Amino acid sequence: MTAPRRSPPAFREAIRLARVPLYPFAELERRAAEQERPGRPVLKFAIGDPDLPPPEALTRALAEILRSDPTSHGYSTSRGEPTLREAVARFLRVRFGVPIDPEREVAILVGSKEGLSGLPRALLGPGEAVAVPDPGYPAYVAAALLNDLAVERLPLRPGGGWLPDWEGLSARVGLAYLNYPNNPTGQVARLPDLKEAVDWAHDHGSALAFDNAYSEITYGSEPAPSILEVPGAREVAVEFHSLSKTFGIPGWRVGFAVGNPDLLRLLVRLKSQSDSGAATPLQRAAVAALGLYRGRERPPEVARAVATYGERIRALAAGLEALGLEVVPPQGALYVWQRVRSGGAALAERLLDRAGILVTPGSAFGRGGEEYVRWSVTRPLSEIETALRRLPAALSPRRGGGDGAPAVGTPPEPPPGTGSGGSRSSSPRRRARPATRRSPG
Numbered sequence: 001m002t003a004p005r006r007s008p009p010a011f012r013e014a015i016r017l018a019r020v021p022l023y024p025f026a027e028l029e030r031r032a033a034e035q036e037r038p039g040r041p042v043l044k045f046a047i048g049d050p051d052l053p054p055p056e057a058l059t060r061a062l063a064e065i066l067r068s069d070p071t072s073h074g075y076s077t078s079r080g081e082p083t084l085r086e087a088v089a090r091f092l093r094v095r096f097g098v099p100i101d102p103e104r105e106v107a108i109l110v111g112s113k114e115g116l117s118g119l120p121r122a123l124l125g126p127g128e129a130v131a132v133p134d135p136g137y138p139a140y141v142a143a144a145l146l147n148d149l150a151v152e153r154l155p156l157r158p159g160g161g162w163l164p165d166w167e168g169l170s171a172r173v174g175l176a177y178l179n180y181p182n183n184p185t186g187q188v189a190r191l192p193d194l195k196e197a198v199d200w201a202h203d204h205g206s207a208l209a210f211d212n213a214y215s216e217i218t219y220g221s222e223p224a225p226s227i228l229e230v231p232g233a234r235e236v237a238v239e240f241h242s243l244s245k246t247f248g249i250p251g252w253r254v255g256f257a258v259g260n261p262d263l264l265r266l267l268v269r270l271k272s273q274s275d276s277g278a279a280t281p282l283q284r285a286a287v288a289a290l291g292l293y294r295g296r297e298r299p300p301e302v303a304r305a306v307a308t309y310g311e312r313i314r315a316l317a318a319g320l321e322a323l324g325l326e327v328v329p330p331q332g333a334l335y336v337w338q339r340v341r342s343g344g345a346a347l348a349e350r351l352l353d354r355a356g357i358l359v360t361p362g363s364a365f366g367r368g369g370e371e372y373v374r375w376s377v378t379r380p381l382s383e384i385e386t387a388l389r390r391l392p393a394a395l396s397p398r399r400g401g402g403d404g405a406p407a408v409g410t411p412p413e414p415p416p417g418t419g420s421g422g423s424r425s426s427s428p429r430r431r432a433r434p435a436t437r438r439s440p441g
């Protein structure tokens with residue numbers, strides 16, 4: 001006779017996982033799903049998930065590799081495919097004028113987030129701390145907490161172009177994250193700003209993780225720099241790049257890190273124990289994307305996407321300002337950072353409940369974001385125009401203390417594709433993808 005089974009075990013999260021705030025975007029999407037009504041979809045501006053299709057050269061290269069390269073189905077190496085590492089080195093040279101050794105100074109990543117998250121694990125241990133920009137991309141805090149490391153706040157100063165205030169970090173900090181063009185503020189740093197970061201790292205004996213995921217997405221005439229353009233940066237810094245934003249392939253999960261060979265060796269050693277490298281065919285195809293670059297200027301395929309994002313940014317920022325709202329003028333990345341003196345979280349709730357508009361409360365990016373909300377421009381212009389039409393009713397005080405009507409006074413919406421963004425987004429080259437995907441941003 002078999003013994004009666006014990007009741008099934010109750011699984012709970014580890015303490016280190018419990019300490020990490022829930023990834024904000026998952027919760028926002030859940031709340032948005034509750035608000036969906038037939039004929040009145042929630043407009044989703046919360047996630048930076050590029051909606052423009054990748055360059056044809058990239059998808060063609062992938063199809064060709066899958067069709068004709070029988071060696072592409074094997075494991076890659078932890079450091080990444082040699083052909084892609086060479087393409088990365090070439091990209092750094094032509095785009096930033098930075099010479100890179102593809103053997104020692106490049107590692108291919110399963111999206112830049114994988115490397116950004118892994119570096120503290122590979123480098124730091126008990127008693128050490130990670131400095132995290134505030135406001136900043138939430139994955140940095142998670143990376144510290146998931147590796148039992150202390151988090152120290154690196155405040156970005158609203159008055160000074162959202163640049164970091166390096167004063168006040170303790171001697172425990174062994175790694176500092178920095179990100180420009182910046183998510184969520186949309187600000188771009190210049191070489192003197194990056195030099196300050198490099199000087200700090202040298203003085204402090206700390207490593208720097210410079211997140212350049214949006215290096216190609218800027219709206220001014222001057223392209224964004226690489227931190228490796230700063231003399232001495234290579235001794236302290238690793239720079240992270242993402243193909244997700246530049247080439248519209250967030251789901252492919254291909255990114256790369258360049259810079260200090262010792263830091264990269266540690267990261268690759270960690271990778272060899274965990275992920276075995278990014279998918280081989282995707283890495284080989286990515287060579288075609290980086291190969292589109294011939295110099296500092298963006299290739300036409302990337303320039304067209306950036307022009308579309310820029311058009312959306314300008315329309316949204318101008319529309320918000322016309323309603324008397326305060327916007328930080330965006331210089332890069334995919335976001336409009338709107339100031340809400342009465343609190344971003346309350347406005348985000350109000351927009352969702354009363355206007356069916358989903359934005360990210362700035363508090364999701366840290367204490368420094370509490371007076372803001374972030375709008376992502378990875379939705380077509382037609383949806384931005386619809387949101388701007390819905391906004392006044394959501395912003396006005398409710399008559400009679402709330403009449404329960406959905407989004408009071410919301411005008412009827414034109415059929416999809418009739419806004420000025422509709423014609424652009426329905427063009428065959430830059431057709432928007434359906435809004436059903438879920439991924440962090």
Ligand SMILES: Cc1ncc(COP(=O)(O)O)c(C=O)c1O
Pocket residue numbers: 048110111112113114137179183211213241242243244245250253254255440441
């Ligand atoms: C600042 C920043 N860094 C990195 C990433 C991650 O990009 P990837 O898709 O390369 O992992 C994101 C994604 O939104 C981001 O905003």
